[in-house]
Amino acid sequence: MSIMSHNGGSVIAMVGKDCVAIASDLRLGNEAMGISSNFQRIFPVSDRIYLGLPGLATDVATLREKFRFRVNMYTIKEEREIKPETFAHLVSSTLYEHRFGPYFIEPVMAGISKTPTGGVKPFIAATDLIGCLNFAKDFVVAGTASDKLYGVAEGLWEPDLEPEDLFETISQTLLNAVDRDAFSGWGALVHVITKDKVITRTLKGRMD
Amino acid sequence: MPGSMVAMTQPVQQSFNPYTENGGTILAIAGSDFSVIAGDTRQSEGYSIQTRYAPKVFRLTDKAVLAVNGFAADGNMFVKKVKQRLEWYRHAHAKDMPIRAIARLIQTMLYARRFFPYYVYNILGGIEEDGTGAVYSFDPVGSYERETCRAAGAAQSLVQPFLDNQIYFKNQTPAAGTQFPQHLPLTSVLPLVIDSFTSATERHIEVGDGLEIYVVVASGSTSLQGLQNLRGVQEVTGTTDGERVFVIRRELKKD
Numbered sequence: 387m388s389i390m391s392h393n394g395g396s397v398i399a400m401v402g403k404d405c406v407a408i409a410s411d412l413r414l415g416n417e418a419m420g421i422s423s424n425f426q427r428i429f430p431v432s433d434r435i436y437l438g439l440p441g442l443a444t445d446v447a448t449l450r451e452k453f454r455f456r457v458n459m460y461t462i463k464e465e466r467e468i469k470p471e472t473f474a475h476l477v478s479s480t481l482y483e484h485r486f487g488p489y490f491i492e493p494v495m496a497g498i499s500k501t502p503t504g505g506v507k508p509f510i511a512a513t514d515l516i517g518c519l520n521f522a523k524d525f526v527v528a529g530t531a532s533d534k535l536y537g538v539a540e541g542l543w544e545p546d547l548e549p550e551d552l553f554e555t556i557s558q559t560l561l562n563a564v565d566r567d568a569f570s571g572w573g574a575l576v577h578v579i580t581k582d583k584v585i586t587r588t589l590k591g592r593m594d
Numbered sequence: 595m596p597g598s599m600v601a602m603t604q605p606v607q608q609s610f611n612p613y614t615e616n617g618g619t620i621l622a623i624a625g626s627d628f629s630v631i632a633g634d635t636r637q638s639e640g641y642s643i644q645t646r647y648a649p650k651v652f653r654l655t656d657k658a659v660l661a662v663n664g665f666a667a668d669g670n671m672f673v674k675k676v677k678q679r680l681e682w683y684r685h686a687h688a689k690d691m692p693i694r695a696i697a698r699l700i701q702t703m704l705y706a707r708r709f710f711p712y713y714v715y716n717i718l719g720g721i722e723e724d725g726t727g728a729v730y731s732f733d734p735v736g737s738y739e740r741e742t743c744r745a746a747g748a749a750q751s752l753v754q755p756f757l758d759n760q761i762y763f764k765n766q767t768p769a770a771g772t773q774f775p776q777h778l779p780l781t782s783v784l785p786l787v788i789d790s791f792t793s794a795t796e797r798h799i800e801v802g803d804g805l806e807i808y809v810v811v812a813s814g815s816t817s818l819q820g821l822q823n824l825r826g827v828q829e830v831t832g833t834t835d836g837e838r839v840f841v842i843r844r845e846l847k848k849d
Contacts (some may be wrong), residue, residue: 536753537752537753537794538759539795541756541760558765558766562755565765591765
């Protein structure tokens with residue numbers, strides 16, 4: 387079996403109207419055996435940026451600490467919060483440093499940035515395990531259920547969803563995709579990031 | 595020369611692989627008194643498109659339509675043999691074989707080739723003797739099951755979870771005091787089929803070019819209205835009484 391599917395798990399991010407959402411399942415496994423149904427793989431980077439790390443669980447822990455360190459260093463040196471676009475390039479270059487011995491993670495990020503005119507700009511991105519960036523305008527997916535997520539998201543997603551509708555769309559997409567994937571599931575976690583707050587909800591899912 | 599001596603003494607193994615995979619996707623959904631069987635028309639091998647129009651869905655009788663996906667050569671041969679067996683049945687019994695009997699026939703025909711299988715996933719759709727819509731899905735060696743909906747082929751993993759959500763209402767809760775319908779009306783099923791294929795075309799390279807949707811309608815069904823004045827619909831019914839068969843053809847993206 388491949389290293390990418392050793393522990394299982396999937397992440398998805400979607401764009402809405404002045405908001406973004408990022409969601410993942412909660413399974414940690416050892417190949418076919420389930421180990422934990424409370425394994426979080428989405429982490430806050432700043433108040434308005436969240437990072438999902440599907441892939442090999444040991445690298446989830448390593449990269450989480452690595453990105454925490456690098457974002458802290460950026461914040462201290464620049465004396466300002468990192469922008470989502472900048473953070474995406476930080477993720478990309480960090481992974482590409484290990485071009486010939488990569489971390490087995492395909493990061494997904496979601497955030498919103500404030501424009502100079504006072505508006506709000508939603509942002510999502512994903513990379514492969516060596517940091518090739520994908521700035522999608524609709525949704526990004528990664529993990530062992532990625533093909534299923536693509537199929538459902540392509541059918542359910544529509545432009546300019548309000549935060550509550552975006553929550554429903556991303557939740558239904560994730561839940562129905564992971565129910566057809568043996569390596570993902572066992573509950574889910576959803577974050578909806580809006581201009582002034584982050585809504586976090588834990589979802590019950592099939593436990594088989 | 596030592597090199598050529600080795601080549602002369604060592605046995606050389608030759609090999610021939612009689613199978614290939616020709617891509618594409620098929621899908622069937624059963625309603626209360628109708629059945630929808632659809633497939634794209636692209637046929638490919640690796641990254642090459644062999645043709646943009648190779649039908650994968652075939653009318654067997656006025657009450658049964660068969661979709662085949664996998665190795666196209668095996669698929670075409672299998673459909674040919676099923677049609678032949680159905681013709682023999684007509685000559686012996688002066689009627690069309692019922693769909694549940696066709697399903698069992700397909701099982702025995704597939705299992706007869708247990709150790710050199712037809713490399714094909716079959717989905718059989720049509721009308722049962724009691725007038726209800728039916729979908730039967732098979733694996734390549736004949737294991738089968740009657741279901742309400744099924745996707746198979748290259749984009750099965752993209753389409754099936756979408757169908758779980760939209761046809762079986764999985765992960766959804768009905769509003770208080772209401773229930774989800776056991777079967778959807780044809781006017782809801784057709785857009786779902788078209789959406790499934792446009793989604794699969796968008797994200798899968800082996801799906802696209804054209805879409806053929808067969809609709810088998812039980813006699814006296816209310817689903818007939820709204821079907822006849824649909825864009826690109828054509829009636830392909832063989833007899834005058836009983837079930838009616840229609841085919842709807844649509845374009846899919848060609849890239």
